[in-house]
Amino acid sequence: MLASLVGFLGDFDLAEEAAQDAFTAAAERWPRDGMPRHPIAWLVTTGRNRAIDRLRRERTLADKHRLLLRDRMVTEMDEIDFDDSTIADERLKLIFTCCHPALAVEAQVALTLRALGGLSTGEIARAFVVSEETMKRRLSRAKSKIKATAIPFAVPADPMLPERLAAVLAVIYLIFNEGYTGREDLAAEAIRLGRLLVSLMPDEPEAYALLALMLLHESRRRARVVDDAVVPLAEQDRALHDSAMITEGRAVLDRALAMRPTGGRYAVQAAIASLQTEEPIDWAQVELLYESLEKLTGSPVVALNRAVAITEGGAPGRALELVDSLDLDGYRYLHSTRAELLRRLGRIDEAREAFTRALQLAATEPERRFLIRRLAELG
Template identity: 50%
Template sequence: MTTDLDTAITRAFREESGQVIATLIRVTGDWDLAEECLQEAFALALRTWPRDGVPAKPGAWLTTAARNRATDRIRREAVGAAKLREAAALDVPAEPDQDESGVHDDRLRLIFTCCHPALSLEGQVALALRTLAGLSTAEIARAFLVSEATMSQRLVRVKRKIRTAGIPYRVPPAELLPERTAAVLGMLYLLFNEGYSASAGTDLLRPDLSAEAIRLARILADLMPGEPEVLGLLSLVLLHDARRSTRVDGDGALVSLEDQDRGRWNTAEIAEGTGLLESALRRGVPGQYQIQAAIAACHATAAHAAETDWAQIAALYGELLRFVPSPVVELNRAVAVAMAEGPEAGLVLVDKLAGSLPGYHLLPATRADLLRRLGRIEEAAGAYREALTLAGTEAERAYLSGKLAEIS
């Protein structure tokens, strides 16, 4: 029973905290107060749910508990009529404010609020992931390929800037939304990826995060139908999500793309994703999410792994480097080149990346695979061992251990 209760509380935190804090920030306008009251609400749940049972609607229960804490805090600190009016306002159910932006979903509204142009792009995305997606500092650090301490310092700095610069907690009017779109798209894609690959903890997948990212991307596409990168992002996450069920086997082990059962891929999501991509590309304004969606479409529309157009994928990664000059993109291009031209050509590109991705296990893992294909078994084994020391999840370590065992 205790295990079931712990699972229910953990699930409530994962699935509801983002919505609860979004509502609290909207009605209080105070970021720190919202975070503190959310924590107090979960502390209350830990004390009372074992006695009273898990409520039928955990999110509503947590929202009410957090709002009550906020009301009490404001009343205790009230020093004038304005504070008392603010406390009184929290006593009645809050409806989403009508504003000029057209954004009426609390979580999406707060994502736009996080993505204020006065903040660095990295700070915007990290803050949104921390506050609205409920990701831990360690999870965000892994997404950015930096240490947890470094990310913690960045979050402190961005919150300090919000306070000192007096950045308002509101969504800009519709004509100003595009200047924040890049950060919003970045946040949604990282949110999707965290649910898709679950870089933290023992669970391989967090479908609640991916589903929420897709839901918000749909809202954004309805809000900004003329923005090709918005359509590109929605296309990209749908094409990735289409093969979710085949990424692990019955034992929870990773299944490589070439070994996945394509007959189980979600054809409806593939059709929708490719349709959105075509609509975006017709606008003639390419961008990173459209290119990534085109790469995903190359995989999704190949009936068999052997039919994958790796030359086209390599060319698309080369185009992507214009928008995202990242060593991760260069590594992905090297893999595509290896598939199109042979492992020797790919290995030349991978070796050029030595030292550019410290702590990134996929660099030595990729090198190991290419060395294995070239018959350089001893070198491949060493590279697999290096990748094993860097892998972040049990599933990744199990996959690499299996590859190492095969050549040993």
């Protein structure tokens, strides 16, 4: 609905206000009159009409009124059957609008998370490891630039698609990561968007690789959180893993690697995720893949994950040296990883302190329950 309103109105803030007005009207009228035949179309039409009325009342917004009168085909929304494919197309247009190269990449990702995924500013700030105030300013600047430069609401023409792909992939993966830590609906949305992107760009190996990565991670959801507490990979009941999703993820990864054998960042991550579905896990190979990924990305978070592989390979001391060299003090997983290393090395007091710090930064209840249990085990 929001994606459709952005397309009609050409303005993110106005579309969000229109969506609120439409839901208010629905809450008043539907219980009395019954649900309309096409509820999403009704909401979009109502929101659009409320926005037009608002613009007509506010003469100071003549520039926005002009946007509404641009050369667009006006469709009677009540006649449209908004099925899943229609909604998906609108969402894909919204992603590419948010990911326009006129915007900084971080702004592209943040704005799409806000507009498409419905994440709060605080949730997006945690994904970027920045303050909420910083993220507010970033989102505001992105919206302002879209209005000032009249960025179109459309999927780019074929020649422009590859250059826009990197930001779109980052958007989808961040939506998935937010869902993976608690909001299952967002993870499912990211996978749907991944499938859409593959259908739109069937010759792009990294689109397939990202879809494979998400499927392989999602296959472990039921085993990852048990009794409202996070369960580490080494302690998971593999009978709870979704074997069909693993099979699909590996097949999609094979397709990606067939097109690009060397693999990009998502292909490497998907290869790691595929190895982690095996029993036993080849941790030496996982470490090598993380090393390759670190060279591709330069990310300290990747280095932290490499430390986990080093630990599982039997060298927690070497892993701790790597962890202590990383500048990630505000990142909650740094402290939980460090705490686990210290625990394995028998440095209990330091482990307790690190688990406590991780608990202070924990963002979800399952994470908190896991950390509380670890602290209790330390005595």
